Amino acid sequence: MQTRVHSELCYRGCMDELPPPPAARRATIITLSREAGVAPSTVSRALKGDTRISPETRARIGQLAKQLGYTPHASARTLSSGRSGLIGVVIGSSANPFYTELLHEAVRQAAPLGMRLLIIHAGSGPIENSTADALLQYQVDGCLMTSVELPSHVSAICAANGVPVVMVNRVARLNSSAVTCDNLFGAAQLARLLLEQGRRRFAVVRTSASSSTGQERERGFVEQVTEAGCECPLLFDGRSIYEGGYEMALQIAALPAARRPEAVFAVSDIMAFGVLDGFRLRGISVPQDIAVVGFDGLPAAARPCYDLTTVEQPLEAMVSRALSMLQARIGRPSLPDETVSLRGALIVRRSSGAPQLRSK
């Protein structure tokens, strides 16, 4: 017969003459159960408020848990229940502050919901397979993707493993839900604003290929102005970055007066900033010579040096919606994919040369 040295180690029915207090371990459900004189399962249920446990017992155990500073081990829960409480996040390039805002908002909202964010990938590069494996290894319950690019491999993994995916600021793909701003409507609103002031010749600083968001905005704008009888806007590729907007502004500035547009719509604020700075360099005044409008509603758009008219994406609502969609699908994986688009707020500032009021 062996004597045991570490009592913490043998928590199932053991004698107790052993006590060199070897580095007190964290309290576990077992600790609590012994302390409370009930079974571990009872503690587990009591802590989640299972009504099968009497209110008194629940209260007592709750007490005890607080006293002993009990914190559940997520890994044990994950292992046993298959639910990790982790949301995998794929986030776009650091060059566009919108993603930063989005991430911060997501972090803020996720915590109170008992979700934690595990960063799977950040930036514009491709997603390595080894990175995508984190999805499986950590058994993420769901996945939030905001990248402009197509994280196809990740999507595939999620689909194959029944991990719900919600795209934010991006159109849904196969096996994913999505929440976006109403890009078509927002862009049309911007177009109308410009049309109302009599602007008739437009340019769009768009973005190349793969961004669904950019395409929608472009389309919404173009449709609106052509319906109003204007010519199809000149199109410039701003590559979704500041520098692209800047360069396109220089190109626009170099246009012969006859072809020069009266207003420029940059499909994202970050490009609009570049456009504004480019125009300023060339001595083109905004909004007198040319109006400029953007889309996203970045905080920086409010800076006096930009004072940019834009459509503000309802970030808080979008994130909130995305998380609840995820939550719903985690609870009920059979829920069909869903796409919601939320209307942003038109924020009229100096750059559009319109009377400045906020409207919906």
Place this chain on the structure above:
Amino acid sequence: MQTRVHSELCYRGCMDELPPPPAARRATIITLSREAGVAPSTVSRALKGDTRISPETRARIGQLAKQLGYTPHASARTLSSGRSGLIGVVIGSSANPFYTELLHEAVRQAAPLGMRLLIIHAGSGPIENSTADALLQYQVDGCLMTSVELPSHVSAICAANGVPVVMVNRVARLNSSAVTCDNLFGAAQLARLLLEQGRRRFAVVRTSASSSTGQERERGFVEQVTEAGCECPLLFDGRSIYEGGYEMALQIAALPAARRPEAVFAVSDIMAFGVLDGFRLRGISVPQDIAVVGFDGLPAAARPCYDLTTVEQPLEAMVSRALSMLQARIGRPSLPDETVSLRGALIVRRSSGAPQLRSK
């Protein structure tokens, strides 16, 4: 004798007349062990390259793992070994792009090291206790903090649980290591650059209280210019944000000509941007009327409209160092705390009015 239909499901001797093919599960070590005809422990060891397992067996198991698409369950590993592979991240405000750059760099570098980033907190607000609990629940192996503020509660938890902490861009606190840019040296470099051009009257757009980084930069600059016999610079509080820099520029612009400084050092680029925009609004030309220099080396500092002289923090090296320090302490918790400061690169651009070359 029973035939098995779904070997994945009942890997411990069980009968099998039950199985409406219940959704093939992921391969586990047990699956592999049966398939390979060895014990689970052997598989475990083989997969980590334990030399006690013969090379042939290792190869065979490696093969098999690939074939069956085996991916380890992190939660099981965590539970058993106490090591999660997770690094908790506390990140500062979204208003300063530096933190975004830092985060992206960390994500990039962490993955190849087998570390994943769990976001504990983002933004400038206080850290809620419930949030800090994630550190324990998910058993993070280490913690990376970049916030300007003092995440005291988190530090306490980490210290109490032996979780190593590395501060980045922040001075070490009790029970933490740190890696920073050499703020004193960098600021002094900037000061010398300005002095060399004969500037003698200075202002510093500093930051309030709690930022060790800001304080060091301020001190480095002030010491250098006062040693050179200049008066102590005027001090303005830019609150570490763009708007603060902007407002301070307006104040500086409003100064009587006799008191107006010949150069302004904003202790972070984001404030320098505000300063530059403020000066432009007031018609003050940079660098002719006033020189402006910043610190951080944000990508935006290179924009033509700013063209800001600054000290570029060696982000890649800093993150790399931070992660390896963390890794070392995860392996050997007894390692003493350590502080390393890395020298940044002075990047001379137009805003300082100096001949433009890069120097170390």
Place this chain on the structure above:
DNA sequence: GGCAGATGCGCAAACGTTCGCGCAACATAG
């Protein structure tokens, strides 16, 4: 006094790894 149904809780088997021992089998030395 016997029975049906609540009510409140316990038992024990998972979940997938890791790791300390220990045990064969084979080789080498004495």
Place this chain on the structure above:
DNA sequence: CTATGTTGCGCGAACGTTTGCGCATCTGCC
């Protein structure tokens, strides 16, 4: 041909939860 190592691998417990059953005890009813 017995001691003594190696080499290569298996046993089984432990990590902390969750969860499907099932079993007492109690209440109320006929």
